[in-house]
Amino acid sequence: MIIAERKPINEIMDMVKDAKRILVLGCRGCVTVCSAGGEREVEILASLIRLGKQKAGQEVSTIEATLVRQCDKEYVDSIDQWDGQYDAIVSMACGVGVNFIANLRPMAKVYPGVNTLSFGGSAEQGVWSEQCAGCGNCVLHLTGGLCPVARCAKSLMNGPCGGSVGGRCEIHKDVPCIWQSIHDKLVRIDNKEGLAAIAPIRDWSTAGHGGPRKTLRNDLTV
């Protein structure tokens, strides 16, 4: 899922300093699962915004709502039910949702309520870790299912750098060296070819270095 966390409330208050009617808009997708922008977080942020406005001696009214997703036009269209009732939208979806609202409603003032952090998973209750970089050219079949692009600090493709000590990355002792993990995994599953393979110089154009990426599925278009 996409991992996000709420922005500091003072940062959000600065965004909405001129707004008197604010639509706080959550998303039932990834940000609900990672407890950053679902119904509960919308309720909390709306309350904090009202308190911030009270402290500043400003009037404010909030509308609290949560869409099924903010990354599909059919759901974003439903914000029209509040037309004329808000001056600004604070979206608690990931950056995709904020962009979609900005794309589809050119006149709307939409602000991000969260920082979008990574593609990751829940390692344990309240802890999420990055697992994928969305680089567009997956190599997990060569690396025992462990991603060197997202999980190596240098995104190295042919083994660890010289800073790996005791299976730990040089950037922090709490970060495992993913190339140590890849090596151990390939040994465990007896993938000698994978261990010996040399990855060629990588074409990063699929990773966004070639500009914004667009996916087209002719079998699905209408």
Next chain:
Amino acid sequence: MPFTPNIQAFCCHYTSQQTLAEGPEGLRADGFPKSVTIHRLVCTGKLEVSTLLKAFEDGADGVYVAGCPVDKCHNLMGSQRAAKRVGAIKKALAELGVEPERIEMYHLERGFHPDFVKAAQEMDERITTLGPSPFQGGAK
């Protein structure tokens, strides 16, 4: 005119047994401040962040939560969860430029204990010193 704070206390069933045993008059006789309004809960672990924030929205100058001792919660981890939620609100208050001490978590022994009254007295003194909530007197 002297300031009388509005303090909202959210207490679990077990730490607030004194309120049942003594009743409001008995508590006052023990020195429980008039400024504190008690809300009893089955467990502080059930307390939502939004409920605590709403207390401030509704005019509280201070808010506190009284739950079981950290490692002796009747529901195992309820008071630990409540403490983390109080911590999250302290952080948000600081970000809004408001004293984080306006909200506090107390881990108290279950049953009939004078610490229940002491916590209320401490908050009464603290909030009286801090003065009215900066959230008050805002939107007209």
